[in-house]
Amino acid sequence: METNIFIQLLGNNWIAYTAIAVLPLGFLLLYALVAILAELKVSAWMQDRLGPMRTGPWGILQPLAEVVKLLQKEDITPDLANKVLYNLAPYMMFTGAYAAVAVIPFSQQFVPSNINLGLFYIFAVSAIATIGVVMGGWASNNKYSLLGAMRSVAQIISYEIPAAMAILATAVLASSLNLNEINTVQDGGIFNWFIFGGPGPWFKVFVLPFTFGLCLIYMIASLAETNRTPFDIPEGESELVAGYHTEYGGMKFAMFFLGEYVNMFIVSAIMATIFFGGWQSPFGSSIMSGPVWGLFWFLAKVGTVVFFQIWLRWTLPRLRVDQLMDLGWKYLLPMSFICFFAIALWKMLI
């Protein structure tokens, strides 16, 4: 079955492929604006204040105003910076984040590129963002940036592994690395989602604690991968001013910022796809399901996870760098191995 609506409508030609490539980019830019506004407003409501109120009704144009402000800024490259790497780094970060969108199933009828190694691909490209961070931190020739970049590498490497284990376990359950396939398997209502052990007979309750645990592990690891509080130590503003992007300003800073928000979207989308059934309706495939409803459910689930990330950011303090390593290597990694083992065993037995 052809999963892409553009190829169905326009035929297998370059117009369709251009549309497939451009649509997610436009969507992500729009999403970033909405997410920035959400961050501003949610944090404001949590802190008993109003947030931006002057730009447009209820301040909804605030993110646009900020983009315009950043566009007007002078494009500075520090004298002692490595010019090529310094200027390339922000785009590297954004590219890495954006490339991962290619395999995200937005709806059963729209997967930009429905490849069979979807999960593997996501892990491959999301590591590119790290290279952007290291490049930026090193090329800035600033001690704070360097410390931030060092921390960032250590953090992302140690959290990539538990996250990969968590995702691989679901690949075992679904017997596929194709994200759309993983979604299709979780058909039949909320209790067939992988957070609740996936589809299966009643005795799947034995595997339920492990899948639930994996979901939590992935949640924590994904926070660390996107540099969000409580794991925002690469840019920990209280000690490192702004971490790896201390020297950046104007549009280059905006690209880092955009990259961060797109990364948030990616990890939330993976989480929604793998653990929360992606575009599947929570009421089974007969009620409120279909391509358009699929898009709605997918975005609703992603939005919920993004909201959760924002919520945590404005609630928790920040961990220290060694405590972060402790948590990653001593707790999350062994736990993810145990869960993976249990799930693999269960899969073998049934």
Place this chain on the structure above:
Amino acid sequence: MAEKKTFEMEYSKVDTERMRLNVGPQHPSTHGVLRLEVELDGEIVTEVVPHMGYLHRCFEKHCEAMTYPQCIPYIDRLDYISSMNNEWPYVMGVEKLMGIEVPERVEYIRVIMAELNRIANHQIAVATFGLDAGAFTPFLYYFRDREEILAILEKASGGRLLYNYFWVGGLAADVHPTFKQECLDVIKHIRATNAEVTNLLIYNKIFIDRTANVGILPADVAINFGCSGPVLRGSGFPLDLRRAEPYSIYDRFDFNVVVGKGEVGTLGDCWDRNIVRMGEMEESCKIIEQAIAQMPDTGDVQEKLPKKIRIPKSEILSRAESPKGDLGFYIVGNGTDKPERLRCRATSFINLSVLPEISKGYMIADLILILGSIDIVLGEVDR
């Protein structure tokens, strides 16, 4: 400068070098224009050298050219977030040298104002300490409540931060008729927010992990360095001038001297210093409640004074417990209306001197927390 270390490894020699990092004077977490020259071994702090003086205003020399009442606004600007407490030891000293007794009503208003200001100071201290640890939300909760305190102080004195309210022999103005009720209302809000922050931040697992067992200051080191206030009491030593040498009317109130107990970590760590401030806010609320109950409703707020305030050849060290600790003014009179010498024992400056001692061997993120837990104001450090 940087010391070189060489490790023999199996196939190659690896040279490591220590890094000198300038933290400040323009840095989000130095609480003003403090510059810390930090030597780092990776992320471990091996040496800290504080550099001060970016806010030096020649306060002490300046005061020698000023009449006694004219000094008060300059004293406001020392520790600019607890000005009421700064003015108090100075006016107390001048009054003692002149032999003036202030009316009872004045003493009560001074106690209430100073304690309100102490709460406002501790709110900032706890809030910015949380901010240093990465928790942004409690910071704004505290600033919301602090506005209410500042509104009361503003109604009485006309200024939000720099009050010039304690005058020699009395007060600048009488309080508003609704003063007592406003104080009681604000105390309710202070307690509610404190309970919320205790729940949200103080006993948060991450916050405890970050602050317990960090920046341990033993009581003997604290005494050797001359530390006072919550920094000393956090190490478990119960020295509070309000209790040790009760000035004004503090012997009439029932309150506890809060000390650190090492509840979640080692005695004298950052968490202890912070919890002492939390406890002192509650004690200040108790003092205010008692003072409001005892305060006479009517009365004079200014003693009759000669037209020019002159102090005979005499000297005094007048001390009071400011929120930062033991704040003293050494006033030397020479028979004219200007002081011969006015020396300030600045609490923040003395507390800051212990920072290099207790921050070695911790990570750079801890250094920021230790600095936050000492709670300095650069206006007072540099003078």
